[in-house]
Amino acid sequence: MPEKPTLDGLEDRWARVWEDEGTYAFDRSATREQVFSVDTPPPTVSGSLHVGHVFSYTHTDIVARFQRMRGKKVFYPMGWDDNGLPTERRVQNFYGVRCEPSLPYDPDFTPPEKPGKQQIPVSRKNFVELCETLTAEDEKAFEALWRRNGLSVDWSHGYQTIDARARAISQRAFLRNVERGQAYVSMAPTLWDVTFRTAVAQAELEDREHTGAWHRIAYHGASGPTYIETTRPELIPACVALIAHPDDERYQPLFGTTVRSPLFDVEVPVLAHPAAEMERGAGIAMCCTFGDLTDVQWWRELDLPNRTVINRDGRLLRDTPDWITSEAGRQRWEQVAGATVHTAKERIVAMLQETGELVGDVRPVTRPVKFYEKGDKPLEIVSSRQWYIRNGGREASVRDEMLARGRELRWHPEYMRHRYEDWVRGLNGDWLVSRQRFFGVPVPVWYPLDGEGEVIPDKPLTPDDAALPVDPTTDVPPGYTAEQRDVPGGFTGDPDVLDTWATSSLTPQIAGLWSVDDDLFARVFPMDLRPQGHDIIRTWLFSTVLRSHLEHDSLPWAHAALSGWILDPDRKKMSKSKGNVVTPMGLLEEFGSDAVRYWAAGGRPGVDTAFDRGQMKVGRRLAMKLLNASKFILGVGVDAGEPDLSAVSTPLDRALLARLTEVVEKATAALDDYDYAVALEVTEQFFWFFCDDYLELVKSRAYGEFDEAGRDSARATLAAALRVLQRLFAPVLPFVAEEVWSWWQEGSVHLAAWPDIHELATSAEADPQVLSVASDVIGGIRRAKSEQKLSIRTEVESLSVQAAPAALEALREALADVRAAGRVRDVELVVSSDGELVTTVGAPTA
RNA sequence: GGGCGCGUAGCUCAGCGGAAGAGCAACGGCCUUACAAGCCGUCGGUCGCAGGUUCGAAUCCUGCCGCGCCCA
Structure with a gap:
């Protein structure tokens, strides 16, 4: 025991001991019943961890440490989510490169010291290598932070969502979905981001207010013009019908007739459909392929032709569409061919003004438009071949199964269940899992080519399981040779990658080594706990439940604990801007890891919490107090062995142990229910009372100033209480608890048994009033x-x-x-x- | 527009049917032999607003106002 106890340096010292001793190593001889397994969120490796990470990961660690002390063999791995767009973008900026899949691999490529103004095009393989290099560096820094933060992770069970094992597991799970018909390929209208040039899924959408303008435009019928209102006049050449509500009396005479479009003179039918809104605009809408999701619905349900005019790069087609047949129409198309949507709109409006087919003023309007959450241009809808996984968006039976899984899962806090149910009920299509990107898990299929060299899409070729992971753009399917790539009668590889969630949804399988080490998997799956943010219930939580349901017919975990957000005080008051960035490492160094963990532990499960340096100061004081109180009690002269409770003869001491018994009961019940905050609160409250009142009351007696029996009673009580308190604090304050435990006990406090009320039971009945009155009087x-x-x-x-x-x-x-x-x-x-x-x-x- | 959550002391938050709480801050003390990075004490609130249920409401119900998140 040091003369002057200090918190400084505890983190490095004990982190090293824990690593050397394998304190948190998973005991893989344990059976499933003995295991507590955690499906840790793999942090996205695209920059740095922030205070919010420290906050929520600490919550999980507290629970893991509690379960370990309760005797569970804790499976607590850490993964890195380094797969997907954030990494791609970071690599592009960091090295100044861009992926050009047509280029050959250059094994000698090294990026410049500083990124140049012009991005250097590199091959897909080079690009992926750079992704791996950069993420490896980030991951080292992340691990150092987590160790400093005191996470009791078993680092030998780490994984990356982009590593070969994760790719193999991801592809295997996907291929098994394909085999069972749970995944399928389909040519369909797809929401498309023109900047990233990729399809996006429903879960990645967000509505944003976007300014547009209503244009009143004339279509021409046998009995005169029909006026429609649209915000997207550039889609006139993509128009396939005009549609009004079947009950709309104004348009009854027109149903069944045809009209001709302005400028391009294409004949389209006037049809009735209940999705047309009578009150909106003119009550009659132009259906184009495709302006929005209603167009898709009409196109599908009314069996309309597809007249796509917008390319995947967000520009209009260069060639004149064959449905524009009139000479004037074809000349007008020349004005907009190859133009961006924005330019095309301007030119078409100008032409409409010339012809007088634009009527009245253009009226500005702000309305919600769908965006890719990471994009900055409105999504277009294009027809493309994509892979989907059935998620209940189209089949009521699957939806009901997913709702049942949601009810089966234990939610902490309980009300978070609503978010899941709302999401499942609101699904309107299957899960689109293919992405037209580079750094990800490749869609593991090839397609045969017919005699003309055209893709035969409905007969995908799949790899042998032993060959996984595969990259279809370089690997060759079974039964073919490399020379047959992209030649008639040969094959072509699917160029796409899987949605990042298609891999992330398998974290229990990846961490537990499903299909790689099934013995391990059987010991940890289904897992006990998924901790995560409430903002990704619709994505990560839902998709993980789905994949597990499809593959294992079970939940992936029994419990989901949803953590809240950290509220930045500056963001609340928008006028104020501090300008000083708080890095997690800086906080850990300034206050000590235990102090920062103390602040985190104060955030109730699921409740957003303010970033609060004041609470960290309080946490530091508590840690310091534990040092000093331990030093004092040990200085009084207590035995390190099992306290002899038969010596507890004084009523005051019995009352103290009785009160501590209640604390143990409450803290244990709270932690059993994942409520670390309540557990800390009751422990802390007792501890300050113990120091301020009880220690003061028994000081003289413990020193032996009265009789021997009284002295022994006090010392036995102090020893019993200290042993319990140090362990009660261990999950929240792992460093200082380990330090004070090491002064008088063998082994790690984190492997010691969680306090049990029986170790505080005295022979005689306690009168709690002795303690409360003594405390009141003092x-x-x-x-x-x-x-x-x-x-x-x-x-x-x-x-x-x-x-x-x-x-x-x-x-x-x-x-x-x-x-x-x-x-x-x-x-x-x-x-x-x-x-x-x-x-x-x-x-x-x- | 719908769902969910939240409005309690200057600040951060507990309490969620039986006398308004904690910590921080502020203020006043104590140089106390574990701890001045300590200790003791004081001040401070129509529990968002309006109704209702109840012997009794911060707590349950209804409506409204404000904030946040998720979804249309």
């Missing part, structure tokens, strides 16, 4: 002395206590301790008529 003495501006240690002539008879009776049991702690010479006990406790002290002794 408080009264302090108050009285404080009012007289006396030192607490000043000895006074007399103490008078007025109280109810029962309270006085209890007080007598602890009177010697109270007298010693309060430094009073004479004591007078007076029965009070109203039962209220009144403490008065006399003058200081001379």
Whole structure:
């Protein structure tokens, strides 16, 4: 035990010991019943961890440490999510390169020291290598932070969502979905981001207010013009019908007839469909392929032709579409061929003004438009061949199964279940899993080519399981040779990668080594806990439940714990901007890891919490207090062995242990329910009371100033209480708890048994009032002395206590301790008529 | 527009049917032999607003206002 205990340096010292001793190593001989397994969120490796990560990962660690002390073999791996667009973008900016899949691999390529102004095109393989290099560096820094933060992770069970094993597992799971018909390929209208040139899924959409303008435009019928209103006049050449509500009397005569489009003179039918809104615009809409999701619905349900005019790069087709047949129409198309959507709109509006087919003023309007959450241009809808996984968006039976899984899962807090149910009920299509990107898990299929060299899409070729992971753009399917690539009668590889969630949804399988080490998998799956943010219930949580349901017919985990957000105080008050960036490592160094963990532990499950340096200071004080209190108690002279509770003969001591028993019960129940905040609160509250009142009360007796029995009773109680308190704090304050435990106990506190109420059971019944009255009276003495501006240690002539008879009776049991702690010479006990406790002290002794 | 959550002391938050709480801050003390990175004490609130249920409401119900998240 050091002379002057300090918190400085505890993190490095104990982190090294834990690593050397394998304190948190998973015992893989354990059976499933003995295991507590955690499906840790793999942080996205695209930059740095922030305070919010420290916050929520600490919550998980507290639970893991608690379960470990309860005797569970804890499976607590850490993964890195380094697969997907954020990494691609970071690599592009960091190295100044871009992926050009047509280029050959250059094994000698090294990126420039500093990224140049012009991005250097590199092959897909070079690009992926750069992704791996950069993420490896980031991951080192992340691991160092987590170790410093005290996460009790078993680092030998790490994974990357882009590593070969994860790719193989991801592809295997996908191919098994294909085999069972749970995944399928389909040519369909798809939401498309023109910047990233990739399809996006429903889960990646967000609505944003976008300014547009209503244009009133004339279509021409046999009996005169029909006016429609549209915000997208550039889609006139893509128009396949005009549509009004079947009950709309204004358009009854037109249903079944045809009209001709302005400028391009294409004949389209006028049709009825209930999705047309009578109150909106003119009540009759142009259906184009495709302006929005309603167009898709009409196109599908009314069996309309596909007249796509927008390319995947967001520009209009260069060639004149064959459905534009009139000479004037074809000339007008020349004006917009190859133009961006924006330019095409301007030119078409100008032409409409010329021809007089644009009627009245253009009226600005702001309305919600769908964006890719990472994009900055509105999504277009294009027809393309994509892979989908059935998720209940199209089949009620699957949806009901997913709802049942949601009810089966235990949610913490419970109300988070609604978000899941709302999402499942609102699904409107299957899960689109193919992406037209480079850095990801390749879609593991090839397609045969017919005699003309055209793709035969409905007969995908799949790899042998042993060959996984495969890259179809370089690997060759079974039964073919490399020379047959992209030649008639040969094959072509699917160029796409899987949605990042298609791999992330398999984290329990990846961490547990499903299909790689099935023995391990059987010991950890289904897992116990998924901790995660509430914002990704619709994506990560839902997709993980789905994949597990499809592959294993079970939930992936029994419990989901949803953590809240960290609210940046600056963001609340938008006017203020501090400008000083707080890095997690800086905080850990400034306050100590235990102090930062203390702040995190104060955030109730699921509740957004303010970033609060004040709480970190408080946490530091608590850690310091634990050092000092431990030092004091050990200095009094207590035994390190199992405390001899038969020596606890003094009523005050029995009452203390009884109160601590309640604390153990409450803290245990709270942690069993994943409520670390309540567990900490009750422990902390008791601990301050223990230090401020109990320690002061028994100090003299423990030093042996009275009789031997009293001394032994105090020492046994102090030892028992300290052993319990150090362990109660261990999950939240792992470093300082380990430090003080090491002063007198063998082994790691983190492998010690969680406190059990039986280790506090004394032979005789305890009277809690002895402790509460003694505490009240000592408080009264302090108050009285404080009012007289006396030192607490000043000895006074007399103490008078007025109280109810029962309270006085209890007080007598602890009177010697109270007298010693309060430094009073004479004591007078007076029965009070109203039962209220009144403490008065006399003058200081001379 | 719908779902969910939240409005309690200057600040951060507990409490969620039986006398308004904690910590921080502020203020006043104590140089107390574990701890001045300590200790003691004091101040401070129509529990968002309006109704209702109840012997009793911060707590349950209804409506409204404000904030946040998710989804249309």
